[in-house]
Amino acid sequence: MATPVPRYRRLDRDERQEQILAVARRVFTELPYADVSTAAIARETGIQRGLIHYYFGTKRELFLTVVRDLMAQVAYDAPPIGDELSSDEVVDLCVTLFLDAAEANASTWFAALDAEGFGHDPELVKIVTKIRDATVERMLAVLRLPAPTGTLRAVLRTYSGLADSATREWLQTKTLTRTQVHTLLARTLVALITEIAPAVERS
Template identity: 45%
Template sequence: MSVETAPRRRRLEPDARRGQILACAVRLFGERSYADVSTTDVAREAGVARGLVNHYFGAKKDLYLEVVRVMVTIPEVALERLPKGDLRSRVDASVSWFLDVVSRHSTSWLAAVTARGMGGDTDVERVLAEAEEVAADRMLVAVGLAGEAEHREELRGMVRAYGGLATSTAREWLQRGALTRAQVHLLLTTTLLTIVEQVIPQVIAGDGPTRPARPAAARTALPPEG
């Protein structure tokens, strides 16, 4: 969910060159609609031949899907950088990291979460759904609940719902200007702490509503992560 732009016109190692091309694609797809960006545009922006873009990413749609993936997927390094302190410190750091990333790449992130220009595309929907599953598992690690096996699906469902709130709230800040960053931070940290400290303990203790049966479609749509 974070990419850096490397200087142009330098001989780079393959991974660095791929990252440079991807960074340029992230920026262009954030500034324009899918239809208005070509692999030639990306190559020109990156200072490479168009064939090199195809070599690393395939066709234009494959490149776009990778842009969406990198913008919406929580990387493992984000977990590694969390403080080792108490829950509140980790929640605060997690929310701060999220807000830092979405504000740094605001146009590209907004374009990715709304899949601008590709509405209803099944491949885009798949990438977004996969990102939700990765986020659910990594958020459970962040709040120290990755080992809770018996109620795993309920917990993952709650975290996915929280992820939807985080996305919507960030859009209220970045897109509509209805909230400030401080207000978004307060809302997201308070909500996540409430879920972890008050709601989840009731679910684990069996005090909440009976666990519903999962619809057949939900059981087959995506395999559980981890």
């Protein structure tokens, strides 16, 4: 008797999940959420559509998992906190690390920010906010400010908005060079911390 040919390979959870996630990561960064069908992901993975729901529940949860993973990776590429540096050097380092991270993960970062219903989906907002806060905290740690207040944190979060749009000018519309964006972000950060944030605090 010939050994019956298996109709499909049976993998264990982790392996299959990672396989699906690999495809999803790529596809979700290439196309907007609505233009990605679970059928397409299944096809490219070489499985049936139902399996995606078996592992991830809904399409949206799959997407959120992708975003979470990518964000975690961004956070993982954490800057080594340099010691014995002048204040300006620290700021420069900060900006350099940020721009490196942005360049490396641009497509995914923008994919998350551009995701459908961004401001409406609490879960998505939570994820991005978490990363933003983590970035802010790291900046605070590096900058060694005496007593960071809630207001300062808020101001630095708005700085993230500036950084995002500056990154877009650099990587998407290409109207600014990396050097220019660096200058912009570094100088603005200094101005924010030394002068503007205190002024906001007093308002």
